[in-house]
Amino acid sequence: MGASKISFEASLAADVVQTGRCASCGACVAVCPYECLQLVKGHPRLVKECQSCGLCAQACPRYDYSQSQMENFVFGRSRKPDEPFGIYRQLAIAQATDEKILNASQDGGVATALLAYALKNGQINHAVVAGTGREKPFYPIPKLASTFAELLEAAGTKYTCSPSTLLLTDACKQRKAKAAFVGTPCQVQAVRKMQAAGLKRQTRCLDFLIGLMCSRCFTYEGLMKNHVHGKLGVDLSEIKKMSIKGKLLLTTTSGVIEIPLSEIKKYQQKNCDACGDFSSELADVSVGCLGLDKWTLTVIRTEKGEKLFSGAEQAGFLRTKPVNEVGAFNLLVRLSEKKRKNAATA
Ligand SMILES: Cc1cc2nc3c(=O)[nH]c(=O)nc-3n(C[C@H](O)[C@H](O)[C@H](O)COP(=O)(O)OP(=O)(O)OC[C@H]3O[C@@H](n4cnc5c(N)ncnc54)[C@H](O)[C@@H]3O)c2cc1C
Ligand code: SF4
Ligand code: SF4
Ligand code: SF4
Known part of the structure; x- marks a missing residue:
């Protein structure tokens, strides 16, 4: 975990965002001292010229990360x-x-x-x-x-x-x-x-x-909009609680709806x-x-x-x-x- 001065493009854009490993945690956006980054659809995007200070790479849990x-x-x-x-x-x-x-x-x-x-x-x-x-x-x-x-x-x-x-x-x-x-x-x-x-x-x-x-x-678009609302016709404002216990359980004003995890896996x-x-x-x-x-x-x-x-x-x-x-x-x-x-x- 070195503190090298590396640009966003050379570090997170190439190794994390483009490889599909970005966890949408927002840390890169939070630490950029020049406010160069914004989250767009959950992923960071440059909105100003990067100053290559390397701080975003130092904060990212998917870049140069060692658990030990x-x-x-x-x-x-x-x-x-x-x-x-x-x-x-x-x-x-x-x-x-x-x-x-x-x-x-x-x-x-x-x-x-x-x-x-x-x-x-x-x-x-x-x-x-x-x-x-x-x-x-x-x-x-x-x-x-x-x-x-x-x-x-x-x-x-x-x-x-x-x-x-x-x-x-x-x-x-x-x-x-x-x-x-x-x-x-x-x-x-x-x-x-x-x-x-x-x-x-x-x-x-x-x-x-x-x-x-x-x-x-899960993606909100996939799970909530497409599946729960779109496919199952559930009014999202009627859901009181969501939990996963072997299946997805939606507690609504009119009862509990059970959804097998195999049906929603694709929205992970x-x-x-x-x-x-x-x-x-x-x-x-x-x-x-x-x-x-x-x-x-x-x-x-x-x-x-x-x-x-x-x-x-x-x-x-x-x-x-x-x-x-x-x-x-x-x-x-x-x-x-x-x-x-x-x-x-x-
Ligand atoms: C995406 C996700 C997946 C989970 N998967 C599992 C699992 O597989 N097995 C398991 O045992 N537990 C899982 N949990 C944890 C579980 O759902 C409960 O949060 C945990 O048991 C604590 O319960 P509690 O009653 O003490 O929490 P509460 O007193 O209800 O407090 C929960 C806290 O978490 C915050 N919170 C809620 N959603 C999020 C979020 N998306 N990101 C950040 N903070 C959030 C709330 O604002 C609140 O402060 C998961 C939680 C999340 C967010
Ligand atoms: S599994 Fe949970 S902790 Fe791991 S990247 Fe996904 S949301 Fe984050
Ligand atoms: S200026 Fe911002 S985007 Fe560029 S490397 Fe530094 S923290 Fe990252
Ligand atoms: S810091 Fe978080 S939001 Fe930024 S690239 Fe890394 S995982 Fe994605």
């Missing part, structure tokens, strides 16, 4: 062979105690409860999350949530990539800002790469990272084939469902994550239950190994 170097940066060591889902300190099965959080959230509401706790005790004053709007339900819009109500509004999963890193830079520009960041593994990798490259202006306000577990994401983002991180291995705390119902499987990885989680539990924001869900852990290992293997051959 990043593990060394975050944890001071790289993983051992018996750590199939990355380095961690503790595992927990947890749930938000607040009914409002639990009802709004995807699974056990751990992500939202941790943010709510950190906002309440002043540890952060912003959280970079993914909200959505009425015109395009479930289309992720990066949001800077600064209140409990804004956290609740953004709870729940949107299965399309969100260029959330764009807002981290915005948060860091605000004086005295302290922010948390929630993102998929590719977004967490981008933020860690920015930190490792010493891009302080863009990351100095970051306090902690919550990583979502992630198998894949192609770049996800190159992604080897299932469980956000570089986050402070990683959260996933892994078949649990209204509980979140939580991987606490760093000292910061450990303090945050135990603080939230002691303050009554979270409850836990004994870690004896063998099926969920076996699935975590299996999905992590499968994704890493598939990425190596992609």
